[in-house]
Amino acid sequence: MSHDESDHEHSHEHGSELSEMQLRVRALETVLAEKGYIDPAALDVIIEAYETKIGPHNGARVIAKAWSDPAFKRALIEDASKAVASLGLLNRVGDHLIAVENTPKRHNMIVCTLCSCYPWEVLGLPPVWYKSAPYRSRAVNDPHGVLADFGVTLPPGTDVRVWDSTAETRFIVLPMRPAGTDGWSEQKLATLVTRDCMIGTGLPKNPGEVV
Amino acid sequence: MDGVHDMGGMHGFGKVEPEKDEPVFHAQWEGRTFAINRAMGYTGIWTIDQTRAGIERLPPDVYLSSSYYRKWALRLENLLVELGLVGADELKSGHALRPGKTLKRKLTAADVPNSLSRGSFSRQSSAPARFKAGDRVRTKNIHPATHTRLPRYARGRIGVIEAIRGCHVFPDTTAIGEGENPQWLYTVLFEGRELWGENTDPSLKVSIEAFEPYLEPA
Numbered sequence: 001m002s003h004d005e006s007d008h009e010h011s012h013e014h015g016s017e018l019s020e021m022q023l024r025v026r027a028l029e030t031v032l033a034e035k036g037y038i039d040p041a042a043l044d045v046i047i048e049a050y051e052t053k054i055g056p057h058n059g060a061r062v063i064a065k066a067w068s069d070p071a072f073k074r075a076l077i078e079d080a081s082k083a084v085a086s087l088g089l090l091n092r093v094g095d096h097l098i099a100v101e102n103t104p105k106r107h108n109m110i111v112c113t114l115c116s117c118y119p120w121e122v123l124g125l126p127p128v129w130y131k132s133a134p135y136r137s138r139a140v141n142d143p144h145g146v147l148a149d150f151g152v153t154l155p156p157g158t159d160v161r162v163w164d165s166t167a168e169t170r171f172i173v174l175p176m177r178p179a180g181t182d183g184w185s186e187q188k189l190a191t192l193v194t195r196d197c198m199i200g201t202g203l204p205k206n207p208g209e210v211v
Numbered sequence: 212m213d214g215v216h217d218m219g220g221m222h223g224f225g226k227v228e229p230e231k232d233e234p235v236f237h238a239q240w241e242g243r244t245f246a247i248n249r250a251m252g253y254t255g256i257w258t259i260d261q262t263r264a265g266i267e268r269l270p271p272d273v274y275l276s277s278s279y280y281r282k283w284a285l286r287l288e289n290l291l292v293e294l295g296l297v298g299a300d301e302l303k304s305g306h307a308l309r310p311g312k313t314l315k316r317k318l319t320a321a322d323v324p325n326s327l328s329r330g331s332f333s334r335q336s337s338a339p340a341r342f343k344a345g346d347r348v349r350t351k352n353i354h355p356a357t358h359t360r361l362p363r364y365a366r367g368r369i370g371v372i373e374a375i376r377g378c379h380v381f382p383d384t385t386a387i388g389e390g391e392n393p394q395w396l397y398t399v400l401f402e403g404r405e406l407w408g409e410n411t412d413p414s415l416k417v418s419i420e421a422f423e424p425y426l427e428p429a
Binding site for chain 1: 216217218219220221222224225226227228229230233235236237238239240242243244245246247249250251254259263266275278279280281284287288291296297301302303304305306307309310311312314317318319320322323324325327328329330331332333360361362364365376377379380382396398403406407411412414415416417418419420421422
């Protein structure tokens with residue numbers, strides 16, 4: 001996308017569209033509340049939960065635990081919904097969560113080409129790029145090109161496996177534990193786990209980046 | 212539905228542009244739109260695939276030029292009007308002009324913490340799974356005008372069953388009000404070359420989650 005188009009989209013989403021949408025959504029909320037369908041106080045709690053409680057820090061704790069505890073890692077690969085629920089990070093974990101493991105030979109990448117399916121409970125709401133046409137169109141036929149957009153080059157000999165989330169199964173990537181982290185606590189390991197490395201568009205940080 | 216939402220493999224959309232320190236919501240109305248969707252979903256008036264179909268039915272030019280949450284807001288308005296829960300005149304005036312209908316339940320602030328996780332889409336099966344891991348299958352060449360979760364790029368292609376994911380609600384029927392009609396769900400793995408031709412990176416592998424009615428033995 002050229003610079004001009006990008007600027008155009010930016011002003012479209014955040015400038016002129018803002019006031020139109022602000023008014024339109026306010027009208028919708030008012031009508032629904034007056035008709036007794038929704039309670040605006042519940043909306044406040046939902047927004048607060050997704051802005052503060054439900055985000056990639058949950059997924060990072062899951063990955064750090066898997067890096068530290070082989071029994072947990074086996075449980076995670078076996079049934080990620082159950083394993084994540086056992087950590088007690090969330091009130092309830094939804095079904096059908098699947099963890100897919102990166103190896104020196106295989107790098108996994110998650111996409112939803114049809115809409116925006118994403119493991120909300122462990123990663124929060126998806127970023128704009130995940131829901132965008134460039135990512136959804138290219139992840140399935142040019143994953144190395146997509147990785148290049150993120151500044152990521154995989155070591156030679158690493159094949160890419162793309163998972164298109166076309167049903168209610170949800171995927172989280174279990175990246176490889178970075179070298180040089182022997183003896184690190186789970187808490188410290190979690191600081192290496194980025195959101196993007198759990199989607200497969202990034203790699204964990206290097207130990208040197210957080211020390 | 213062969214719409215613009217079915218983007219896998221399309222060209223010309225440019226580079227992926229990650230945003231540094233991206234906020235969860237870019238404007239107040241985005242958060243409200245998201246939360247209204249959740250609250251209305253809680254009342255049980257629609258299934259997740261009816262809402263997906265609601266986005267897919269937006270006109271292509273609107274779909275491609277709208278931000279994500281603008282699509283959600285437009286979809287909400289359309290579905291609510293279609294279901295007779297609000298009138299277009301009410302959306303225009305910004306106030307209720309008639310009393311609301313009685314819905315099954317209403318989300319309160321106290322309910323929210325326990326309503327945030329996804330439900331289960333597993334259902335009892337009425338027949339054994341037709342395929343097992345390792346079976347070669349061909350996806351059907353289907354083009355329903357209504358909602359489906361078989362992407363265009365993976366139709367009429369040969370792949371291998373990698374895993375059985377259980378028996379799940381079938382999107383193609385729930386989306387059009389024809390019931391849950393549970394079907395076996397499989398992870399089907401394709402060689403990149405089977406999907407994209409000989410010039411493709413020979414190491415690429417792509418999987419989809421495919422419902423049994425999308426598949427036939429190969």
